Amino acid sequence: MAAQIWGSEKRARRRREISAKIAQMPELHDSKPLPFMTREEKIMESARKLTILTEKMGQIIDPTDPAELYHLNNEVLGLEGNPMALHGVMFIPALSAQASDEQQAKWLPRALRREIIGTYAQTELGHGTNLQNLETTATYDLATQEFVLHTPQITALKWWPGNLGKSSNYAVVVAHMIIKAKNYGPHPFMVQLRDEKTHEPLPGITIGDIGPKMAYNIVDNGFLGFNKYRIPRTNLLMRHTKVEADGTYIKPPHAKINYSAMVHVRAYMLTGQAIMLASALNIATRYSSVRRQGQIDKSQPEVKVLEYQTQQHRLFPSIARAYAFQFAGAETVKLYEHVLKEMKSGNVSLMADLHALTSGLKSVVTYQTGEGIEQARMACGGHGYSMASYISEIYGVAIGGCTYEGENMVMLLQLARYLVKSAALVKSGQSSKLGPLVAYLGVKSEPTSLIDRIPNSGFTEYVKTFQHVSKRQTLKAADMFFGLMEKGEKREIAWNKCSVELNRASRLHTRLFIVEAFVRRVNEIADIRIKEALTDLLHLHVNYELLDIASYALEDGFLSASQLDYIRDQVYLYLGKIRPNAVSLLDSWEFSDIELRSVLGRRDGNVYENLFKWAKSSPLNKTDVLSSVTQYLKPMMEKARL
Numbered sequence: 001m002a003a004q005i006w007g008s009e010k011r012a013r014r015r016r017e018i019s020a021k022i023a024q025m026p027e028l029h030d031s032k033p034l035p036f037m038t039r040e041e042k043i044m045e046s047a048r049k050l051t052i053l054t055e056k057m058g059q060i061i062d063p064t065d066p067a068e069l070y071h072l073n074n075e076v077l078g079l080e081g082n083p084m085a086l087h088g089v090m091f092i093p094a095l096s097a098q099a100s101d102e103q104q105a106k107w108l109p110r111a112l113r114r115e116i117i118g119t120y121a122q123t124e125l126g127h128g129t130n131l132q133n134l135e136t137t138a139t140y141d142l143a144t145q146e147f148v149l150h151t152p153q154i155t156a157l158k159w160w161p162g163n164l165g166k167s168s169n170y171a172v173v174v175a176h177m178i179i180k181a182k183n184y185g186p187h188p189f190m191v192q193l194r195d196e197k198t199h200e201p202l203p204g205i206t207i208g209d210i211g212p213k214m215a216y217n218i219v220d221n222g223f224l225g226f227n228k229y230r231i232p233r234t235n236l237l238m239r240h241t242k243v244e245a246d247g248t249y250i251k252p253p254h255a256k257i258n259y260s261a262m263v264h265v266r267a268y269m270l271t272g273q274a275i276m277l278a279s280a281l282n283i284a285t286r287y288s289s290v291r292r293q294g295q296i297d298k299s300q301p302e303v304k305v306l307e308y309q310t311q312q313h314r315l316f317p318s319i320a321r322a323y324a325f326q327f328a329g330a331e332t333v334k335l336y337e338h339v340l341k342e343m344k345s346g347n348v349s350l351m352a353d354l355h356a357l358t359s360g361l362k363s364v365v366t367y368q369t370g371e372g373i374e375q376a377r378m379a380c381g382g383h384g385y386s387m388a389s390y391i392s393e394i395y396g397v398a399i400g401g402c403t404y405e406g407e408n409m410v411m412l413l414q415l416a417r418y419l420v421k422s423a424a425l426v427k428s429g430q431s432s433k434l435g436p437l438v439a440y441l442g443v444k445s446e447p448t449s450l451i452d453r454i455p456n457s458g459f460t461e462y463v464k465t466f467q468h469v470s471k472r473q474t475l476k477a478a479d480m481f482f483g484l485m486e487k488g489e490k491r492e493i494a495w496n497k498c499s500v501e502l503n504r505a506s507r508l509h510t511r512l513f514i515v516e517a518f519v520r521r522v523n524e525i526a527d528i529r530i531k532e533a534l535t536d537l538l539h540l541h542v543n544y545e546l547l548d549i550a551s552y553a554l555e556d557g558f559l560s561a562s563q564l565d566y567i568r569d570q571v572y573l574y575l576g577k578i579r580p581n582a583v584s585l586l587d588s589w590e591f592s593d594i595e596l597r598s599v600l601g602r603r604d605g606n607v608y609e610n611l612f613k614w615a616k617s618s619p620l621n622k623t624d625v626l627s628s629v630t631q632y633l634k635p636m637m638e639k640a641r642l
């Protein structure tokens, strides 16, 4: 099963080898539980481990393999980020995709050797979503052949970029490029921020940390202002766009090609989200099979809380989602790598499809991951609320994904643009022009679902039902939009008035893709026992998801009330079938105790003793009487007694 999750037997084996090596290297372990550290201590601890990793990484992993790097990162540095998180996640990908060969030769080896630390500085205090209204400017000075970076007002301060505040000394900065008074829109520039020897900010640069956040507090998300700060013309990233010495602008082959670093993260973050969901579920499911509370049959002893159907219903559909996201994420990364290769050789024809797909997936996966992790926390009762479970940290980090790389509603609307264009093709009789991901929009469906009518139909009838609801909602939302325009409404106003319906279509389309990716994967599996376990999970997935969106299928009679009862029964049937495998389905992800950082989720199940040990190690317990008591509470009580 681990081979299915991680992509191959070799990958699963490598992960085990890496975890085993890390277990033998105490210098790479947290020196004390992260929840007991201050933010400064955590940053210091993370930087300590990071420097050891830079020295010893080659002994543990193949540093050129992103999957091995990601695993090493999760085990040693953890989810809360590190002082170089954005260096690997966005700075290097931005340089790789957007810098010319000559620029790459100059900067990439230094970045890869970690001679310099970089980040991706795009979002500003006043604007994050609407890139067209970013306010930082890069004005070309023809006389000196330099760009002058400037922050005209407070809202133009860069705000949020990870590791910008204190750790990075370089950044890819996105600014409006102005040449001879003409604004060419946002473009990426390589900018040195700090002196390489002293790490002091360079003259003309104002920089710092934006303060503590809901989670991710090891990352120094920062602010950045420029006061007429000059950089050479050749620091504009020039793989696709060029500015010649005389100010001549050579436009890129696709208007949005400079957005590729964002698409990179949107594609890769899906499996990251799956891992966080599976981690929280691993903690909750293990704990649920240790925790005994109450009886189902009063004549029997107290049961493990995992025996309760409500507990299973709370956890198991999310287990199925974690697998579904992992499989859909793996497909998306493959597609991304393919499109990136094509883009590098000048073929930009697949960019729109990739953008639409990653926009929808990013939104649905992060939202459902957040939901699933929060349910996992509640499933652990009181102990889930303790930082000893570590679930609250996983939650805080995971839901950051609903906001970063494009706020979820906004990204769903990006997918909706693609769906509406596809609907227009269907309506104008040009269904043959539909791309493969939306081809179903042009296919006539049966009048009613055959879900419970065709025995042994595999998952075909389910897929058809998801296709039907997605198609219907897409065409309905598109009709609403076209209808408003026909009535004379301006395009943008009409769009806004339909946007809730449009986003519903985007969600349904994305959920269909996730179901299809799960079905594709299960169909590929040769090992009978693995196939059987995953088929059960897939049954739970399709029935649970369909129940969740049933209103769309009920409103036009595609599903009947009796079919809904059938679907509900299937959910209960598969909850029971999955119960014996539940812990194993999560243990198969092979998270080590070091990686999980959870007292509740320990592999050995020795929860209570370790919770007590953990509580005793709280800094508050170093002394029996705190100074808050001697200074304030004790005198208060004494005064009251007089």
Ligand SMILES: CCCCCCCCCC/C=C\CCCC(=O)SCCNC(=O)CCNC(=O)[C@H](O)C(C)(C)COP(=O)(O)OP(=O)(O)OC[C@H]1O[C@@H](n2cnc3c(N)ncnc32)[C@H](O)[C@@H]1OP(=O)(O)O
Pocket: 066, 067, 070, 089, 090, 120, 122, 123, 128, 129, 130, 131, 132, 162, 256, 259, 260, 262, 263, 265, 268, 269, 272, 351, 352, 355, 403, 404, 405, 406, 407, 410, 414, 417, 418
């Ligand atoms: C091994 C790696 C492991 C990785 C693990 C992950 C862990 C992650 C941890 C990292 C933590 C944090 C990182 C966070 C970093 C950031 O957040 S960076 C900042 C991100 N910011 C955003 O995402 C901003 C969102 N906004 C946008 O993307 C755009 O502004 C928006 C698309 C909303 C609109 O752009 P405009 O330029 O205004 O576009 P319009 O003029 O409206 O035109 C839209 C048309 O352009 C098409 N489009 C847009 N984007 C793309 C694209 N990327 N590719 C292709 N096409 C694109 C769009 O479809 C429209 O086309 P149409 O007109 O419909 O034909």
Ligand SMILES: Cc1cc2nc3c(=O)[nH]c(=O)nc-3n(C[C@H](O)[C@H](O)[C@H](O)COP(=O)(O)OP(=O)(O)OC[C@H]3O[C@@H](n4cnc5c(N)ncnc54)[C@H](O)[C@@H]3O)c2cc1C
Pocket: 086, 120, 121, 122, 123, 126, 127, 128, 129, 130, 159, 160, 161, 162, 216, 221, 400, 403, 404, 405, 406, 407, 408, 409, 410, 413
């Ligand atoms: C943990 C974290 C890490 C980050 N790291 C980085 C980084 O490394 N580099 C970087 O540059 N940035 C980074 N960011 C910033 C992040 O990319 C932005 O916050 C994000 O893109 C959302 O933009 P915003 O803050 O402007 O939200 P807003 O756009 O202000 O969103 C507020 C509300 O308005 C709605 N809204 C906005 N526009 C529309 C629209 N057109 N239609 C409908 N609704 C709309 C949204 O849906 C949302 O409900 C990070 C953010 C976080 C939380």
